[in-house]
Amino acid sequence: xxxxxxxxxxxxxxxxxxxxxxxxxxxxxxxxxxxxxxxxxxxxxxxxxxxxxxxxxxxxxxxxxxxxxxxxxxxxxxxxxxxxxxxxxxxxxxxxxxxxxxxxxxxxxxxxxxxxxxxxxxxxxxxxxxxxxxxxxxxxxxxxxxxxxxxxxxxxxxxxxxxxxxxxxxxxxxxxxxxxxxxxxxxxxxxxxxxxxxxxxxxxxxxxxxxxxxxxxxxxxxxxxxxxxxxxxxxxxxxxxxxxxxxxxxxxxxxxxxxxxxxxxxxxxxxxxxxxxxxxxxxxxxxxxxxxxxxxxxxxxxxxxxxxxxxxxxxxxxxxxxxxxxxxxxxxxxxxxxxxxxxxxxxxxxxxxxxxxxxxxxxxxxxxxxxxxxxxxxxxxxxxxxxxxxxxxxxxxxxxxxxxxxxxxxxxxxxxxxxxxxxxxxxxxxxxxxxxxxxxxxxxxxxxxxxxxxxxxx
Amino acid sequence: xxxxxxxxxxxxxxxxxxxxxxxxxxxxxxxxxxxxxxxxxxxxxxxxxxxxxxxxxxxxxxxxxxxxxxxxxxxxxxxxxxxxxxxxxxxxxxxxxxxxxxxxxxxxxxxxxxxxxxxxxxxxxxxxxxxxxxxxxxxxxxxxxxxxxxxxxxxxxxxxxxx
Numbered sequence: 052x053x054x055x056x057x058x059x060x061x062x063x064x065x066x067x068x069x070x071x072x073x074x075x076x077x078x079x080x081x082x083x084x085x086x087x088x089x090x091x092x093x094x095x096x097x098x099x100x101x102x103x104x105x106x107x108x109x110x111x112x113x114x115x116x117x118x119x120x121x122x123x124x125x126x127x128x129x130x131x132x133x134x135x136x137x138x139x140x141x142x143x144x145x146x147x148x149x150x151x152x153x154x155x156x157x158x159x160x161x162x163x164x165x166x167x168x169x170x171x172x173x174x175x176x177x178x179x180x181x182x183x184x185x186x187x188x189x190x191x192x193x194x195x196x197x198x199x200x201x202x203x204x205x206x207x208x209x210x211x212x213x214x215x216x217x218x219x220x221x222x223x224x225x226x227x228x229x230x231x232x233x234x235x236x237x238x239x240x241x242x243x244x245x246x247x248x249x250x251x252x253x254x255x256x257x258x259x260x261x262x263x264x265x266x267x268x269x270x271x272x273x274x275x276x277x278x279x280x281x282x283x284x285x286x287x288x289x290x291x292x293x294x295x296x297x298x299x300x301x302x303x304x305x306x307x308x309x310x311x312x313x314x315x316x317x318x319x320x321x322x323x324x325x326x327x328x329x330x331x332x333x334x335x336x337x338x339x340x341x342x343x344x345x346x347x348x349x350x351x352x353x354x355x356x357x358x359x360x361x362x363x364x365x366x367x368x369x370x371x372x373x374x375x376x377x378x379x380x381x382x383x384x385x386x387x388x389x390x391x392x393x394x395x396x397x398x399x400x401x402x403x404x405x406x407x408x409x410x411x412x413x414x415x416x417x418x419x420x421x422x423x424x425x426x427x428x429x430x431x432x433x434x435x436x437x438x439x440x441x442x443x444x445x446x447x448x449x450x451x452x453x454x455x456x457x458x459x460x461x462x463x464x465x466x467x468x469x470x471x472x473x474x475x476x477x478x479x480x481x482x483x484x485x486x487x488x489x490x491x492x493x494x495x496x497x498x499x500x501x502x503x504x505x506x507x508x509x
Numbered sequence: 510x511x512x513x514x515x516x517x518x519x520x521x522x523x524x525x526x527x528x529x530x531x532x533x534x535x536x537x538x539x540x541x542x543x544x545x546x547x548x549x550x551x552x553x554x555x556x557x558x559x560x561x562x563x564x565x566x567x568x569x570x571x572x573x574x575x576x577x578x579x580x581x582x583x584x585x586x587x588x589x590x591x592x593x594x595x596x597x598x599x600x601x602x603x604x605x606x607x608x609x610x611x612x613x614x615x616x617x618x619x620x621x622x623x624x625x626x627x628x629x630x631x632x633x634x635x636x637x638x639x640x641x642x643x644x645x646x647x648x649x650x651x652x653x654x655x656x657x658x659x660x661x662x663x664x665x666x667x668x669x670x671x672x
Contacts, residue, residue, distance in 0.1 A: 215544050266547040274544070310536050310545045319547060362538025370538035411541030 067096030067396040075133040086140040092432045097137045098145040104152040117178035120186035138202035145206040164220040173244035180248035209245035210261035213238040214280035216273045230270035235283025246301040262306035266324045276323030285340035293343040304353035315383035330390040360398035360415030367414040377426035381434035435495040435502030448482045451475035462492040
């Protein structure tokens with residue numbers, strides 16, 4: 052047994068939830084209940100996706116001023132309510148905008164293109180971004196509560212999954228007898244106009260790129276592989292060498308959605324797709340862009356994963372068993388963190404009802420719809436993972452659920468025995484190397500909280 | 510040599526025709542969410558989504574998914590990214606052994622229904638192509654026997670030269 056008194060210094064890991072309707076809709080009591088649970092599980096961020104087309108008018112009324120947060124025609128009611136509710140619980144809100152109103156789309160949208168996705172106008176998007184950033188700069192009067200102000204929002208995300216034609220079209224354009232990528236350049240203009248607009252309101256605003264979907268199709272298909280999309284976004288060719296880039300992308304964090312077909316160690320099969328252990332491919336593109344000055348402003352950039360989940364069984368008959376869902380969750384956090392990701396948003400706090408069916412809905416919650424917790428809740432609040440380094444050493448990693456003296460314990464003869472003690476802060480990443488030969492069952496313990504047990508192979 | 514070993518391993522696990530066939534697999538429980546499905550080559554062509562067993566972890570209960578033994582996976586893993594890719598490809602495209610989580614006739618790509626099949630019949634169908642898609646049919650055993658005979662002949666020739 053080896054004793055130690057300090058946790059290893061490491062990059063942080065912020066957790067959150069993505070667009071869970073239970074956090075932003077339903078009765079006040081229900082929202083308060085779920086928000087309380089989200090915070091209690093250790094969430095620091097909640098992402099809200101807002102339709103630009105649902106805030107902006109379908110037909111611009113007289114006097115419409117798109118950059119004004121109080122312009123006639125805008126309807127911020129639902130967004131105000133969500134921001135107010137989430138902020139009141141201490142969650143940082145990530146405001147994500149997607150889908151343009153018809154008047155802000157490019158001309159001649161084909162019938163096959165998703166409304167709101169067709170060549171959105173970057174100039175109009177910038178005006179909308181200005182209006183949003185001004186409304187949530189912390190100084191805008193709350194229309195429902197005279198004398199108080201709407202909460203401050205600092206985290207901003209223009210668009211969603213711009214490599215999928217469900218959100219941005221066209222993905223490709225004809226080039227001779229083949230296809231040329233179109234969406235990266237379209238998105239670069241949207242991103243840059245949005246970035247300039249929200250930073251003009253406050254330099255402390257933080258812009259996260261739209262998370263890319265994990266899997267693509269061959270050229271001409273509905274989805275562009277995310278790594279190829281990122282290369283296009285950063286004006287890099289297939290060898291990651293620079294190509295012409297008149298206005299490099301501006302961002303603070305690069306986001307990807309690494310939904311896994313299998314567990315968190317499962318690589319995507321196509322070279323330009325990216326599941327959980329393939330974030331390094333995204334990071335490699337980002338680092339090349341940084342090297343060539345193809346991402347601005349210069350300086351370090353964060354890697355985020357704002358959507359990830361696995362459905363559990365129960366209740367989804369095709370989901371993974373609930374214990375496995377929990378293991379995959381905590382192992383995914385580790386695998387993402389190890390590749391440089393510092394912010395991960397799990398898709399749901401609570402399962403969605405199976406409408407229209409289980410296959411087309413998500414049951415990835417930490418809680419069942421009836422409020423009962425799954426093992427995943429424990430894995431989210433107190434992730435603890437081990438990995439064998441060699442025949443005698445095991446790496447242990449986790450995220451502390453509170454400040455205190457953390458014990459890593461090994462099951463031996465039916466008793467838990469201390470292997471290592473670490474001093475940790477609330478939500479601090481800890482990692483250490485243990486001397487352990489052979490198979491071992493390990494766990495972490497802190498105060499009254501215990502992690503799931505982790506069975507480490509020989 | 511290492512590449513040859515990997516190629517041989519993959520070729521043994523993977524019916525030749527599978528490389529050309531395409532299939533779609535989805536995150537567990539979300540076969541109806543087409544935007545997150547992965548298009549991959551499969552042994553049986555257009556197979557139902559989500560018929561690959563959940564697995565993939567090397568630690569804890571989330572280990573192994575069946576097509577390759579854990580020791581083979583570990584051996585391939587030690588060979589770097591080429592090895593890992595070979596293992597991933599073999600795992601994803603190998604004939605399904607055992608049942609996927611949940612009933613076999615619930616969700617499929619495009620909403621069509623399919624029924625499960627026994628492990629043995631899955632393997633046989635995939636190898637002989639007697640399923641509706643993919644496989645080399647009766648040609649495969651002939652090719653395998655011819656390859657074996659060729660390898661034996663080559664070994665004999667080398668042995669004569671060295672003696």
